[in-house]
Amino acid sequence: MTGTPVIAVDDVHKTFKRRVHALRGVTMRVHDGEIFGLLGPNGAGKSTLVKILMTVIRPTRLGGTLLGRPVGHKPTLSQVGYLPEHHRFPKYLRAEEVLDYFAALCSVPKRDRRIRIGEMLELVGMSEWRRHRVGEFSKGMLQRIGIAQAMMNDPKVLLLDEPTDGVDPVGRREIRDLLIRLRAQGRTIFINSHLLSELEMVCDRVAIMVKGRVSMEGTIDDLTADSQRYEITATGPAPELPGEVTVQSLEDNLVKLCLPGTSPKSVQPIIDRLRAADSTIHSVKPVRESLEDLFMRAIDETGPGAATPGAVMGRRPEGDA
Amino acid sequence: MIAVMGILMDSYRSLKAQKLFKTVLVLSLLVIVGYASFGFNEDGLSLFFGAVQIENDYFKAGTPLATTLYMGIFSAFIVSLWLGWVATVLALISTSSIYPQFLSQGSVELVMSKPIRRTTMFIAKYVGGLLFVILQVGLFCLGAFLVVGWRVGEWNPSIFLAVPLVTIFFSYLFCINTLVGVATRSTLVALLFTLLFWFMTFGVRTADDVLHTFQFQAEGMVATAEQHLESDQAQLASFRQELTVLEDSGSESGREYYQAQVLRMEASVAATETQLQNRRDALDQLKPWATALSVIRWPLPETQRTIGLLQRWVDQGRSVTMNDILSGRFMEEEEERWDGGDARADDGDGARERRQSRREQRRAAESRMMDREENISPAAIIGWSLVFELVILVLAWWVFVRRDY
Structure with a gap:
């Protein structure tokens, strides 16, 4: 794959309390303008890695850059959009207020926010719900608003954690089409997902994480070449x-x-x-081997208990990692 | 700056969305209306917008006493009881959820991933929490300002001092709320701990005041007993000297009398010594407790003293203060003026001197009681409390910025 690495991490470690090793030396590259899928079973460390990139979690050890700056450099995050898994917006806010609030946190000027609120709501098909409180929204609608908030700062990179979670098949297709459009605009998209078929349709490259390590990384064609x-x-x-x-x-x-x-x-x-x-x-x-086959093979090769013990026992501070 | 304004705006939206915020506003309005329903006219006091009339010679429209009373009701009762207790409890209930909600799973990732430093976020959120009090008390004071101006014709801007004072007072409690909220991420636990802390400081302060009052009284009693002992010992020495002179001269006359007096005084001295020792023992027992409570009280924020500063400032420059009215002293001062200005007041049997003496004794006692409070400067009251708040906030900040979410 050609292109500058937008995300380059080397030997990332994260150990939570009670010696739960969530990440055990993750090394990964995400290139400019690609859709990159990160797969893995529950507890593999996917969300932990994304949270480290977004400064939500502090790494135990880390080497790497995001958009050419060291990971953890806060101002760089103004060029990054993030949709966390199981996100929750303040219920008292209207759809437009949610977008306004999170764009303000990215220091987007008020005039730009006004323009982008309309554009983003249009983009995710939520224009008619602009003045409704998010407390009234379904899971799928919240997911759309979540993607819109991640786009409010016109990011170069989008990190989406389970973006189609709770979205119906029509909505999933719309989100897929949206991701392809965003890639066409030159944006880099990093997706965490369990929905392998969804990823297979849009991802240029994937990585499979098991037990806090990347066990496979590459294009789907490369990874499945042996199985053709x-x-x-x-x-x-x-x-x-x-x-x-x-x-x-x-x-x-x-x-x-x-x-x-x-x-x-x-x-x-x-x-x-x-x-x-x-x-x-x-x-x-x-x-050709499907992504699901590839995924299962990666887990089988890693051996039993692919998830970290902390996640299995519910001790981790995150839902999915 | 845009991000900070965004957080403050969100805090405002959050408050606006709360039913409790609106409820407190309505209740505050009712308190202001109740305050406005009371006023003065040429005959005395009028209640319920003139529905009830109370004739009074002291409190009439246009008198300084009426103005002091009206302002005093605001500072001593409305601010202390309504803003200092009821509205504060409601504000704590409203604001306890600020940090736990902010840090709840699903919500915290959204904000922590933005290009804004955690320290800035922490401070902006804290200021956002204080907005509740600033807005509520600001509107309340505006109402009180208009009512006082309308009722007694005094457009007194010192009323607005209640805004910073009540906000500072609230912040002593809100910092505890913040620390527990950040550490536990539980609204209920944060509220519970804050209320417990508040009641604890109230209990420590009350116990300290009571014990110091006891200590002052005990010290006074010891001093009195020492004076009695000194006097008795002097008398005993005098009787013994007289007796020795008689014995040396060989005179029998009066010897029996002085022997009896010496015996009586010896018994009296012994009794006074026992009494003095008992009082000293009681004082010695009291002192360690009083000292211990002072030590416990020392680092705690001065919640009520902070609110009490408004009374001090409102009373500044007045010939008669609200304390004079509450203690009834203002009537004595009226009498004093009358006594001093009119010869008819001297009824010839020394009544004027006796009244004067009583007044002086009472004032001396009150002065000693109040000295302890008044000797503490506003800077010391607020300064020490803010140091406490700062320490707690640094702890909360440390947890906030170091944590994995």
Whole structure:
């Protein structure tokens, strides 16, 4: 991946009280203009990492930069938008007041705030709810307002923790489209999410965190390259096949043949052999490991108890990390 | 600055949204209306906007006494009781949630992730909490200012001194609220601790005052007993000398009388010595407790003394103070003026001298009682209390900025 790292962290450690090791040396790069997905089971340390980047949590050890400045440099945060998981807005505020308040905390001048409130509410489809108190809003509406508040300071980087949490399928699609539009504007987006299928659709690169460490990082294509193969399903007599082809019996006398590789040419001789043996070919398809498969593989490789003990026992100060 | 204004604006919106804020405003309005319903005319006092008339020779429209009484009711009762107790409890209930809400999960991440330093955030939030009192007391004083001007014709801006005084007084309690709120993130615990602290300071202060009064009385009694002993010993020595002279001269005349007197005085001296010893023992028992309470009281904020400063300042420059009215002394001063100015007041049997002597004795006693309070300067009262507040706030700030959220 080309581009300047917008987020570059090296050897991040965080140990909470009672010796709960949330992060055990995280190293990661997020490049300019990409959508980066951070995956991991509950308690893997994802939210802790984001909170450290946003100065909500103090790291035990940290080396790294955010937008070229050391992590923890407060003024840099004026160029960063953040949507925390399970965020709560003061219920007495109206939608426009929420945006005004959080933009003011980013020192956005009043005149700009007025303009951006309208723009952001329009962007997240909440214009008609402008004067309603957020206490009346559904989870999905709050999530939209949350994204709007994260955008109020016109950030270069957006860190979104479970942005589609509680949002219906239509809303999720809208948020996905919004993220793609934001990327097209040159913004960098960092997403924490459990919804692997959502991430798979929008992320340029992903990292998988398990037990406070990054176990995999790269583009989905790179990470799944080893798993790419062709699958052929057929019935009838089985011909003699090369050793790299694995055969698996299915129901109704079906067999599934798996041939590693991505080249269509390599599958032609196998098809020829099947036809010569008078087998009936039902399907031929290129197959790639899904993000979910990749995720499960990362957890399996790390071994049992992928979440940190603190999170499992509910001792951590965060919901998801 | 924009961020600080944003936090203050949010504090204002938060207060505005609270039913309790509006309730206190309405109650304050009722108190002001009640205050306005009372006034003076040529015959004396009028209550309930003239529905009840009380004839009085001292308090009439246009007299300095009437003005002092009207201002004194504001400073000694309305500020002390309404603003200093009831409105303060309501303000504490309203503001106890400020830090716990601010630091609750889901809310704290949103603000801590903004480009504003935690210290700035902490201070702005604290000032935002004091806004409740500043707004409430400011509006209340404006009402009182208009009522006093309308009722007694005195447009007295010193009324507005209640705004900083009550705010400072409230801040002594609010700092405890802040510390506990930041440490526990629980509204209820913060409120409970603050009220307990307030009652504790009240208890310590009251106990200290009572014990010191006892100590002063005991010291007075010891001094009196010492004087009696000295006098008895002098008399005994005198009788013994007379007796020795008689014995030396060999005269029998009067010897029996002086022997009896010596015996009587010896018994009296012994009894006075026992009494003196008992009083000294009582004083010795009292002193360590009084000292201990003074030590305990020393670092605590002076809540009531701070509120009491308003009375001092309002009374400044007046010939008759609210204390004179409450103690009835103003009538003596009226008599004194009358006694001094009119020869008919001297009825010839020394009544004027006796009245004068009684007045002086009472004033001396009152003066001694009040000396302890009045000798403490406003700077000392507020200064020490603010030092206490600062220490507590530094602790709260330390927890606030060092914590992981």
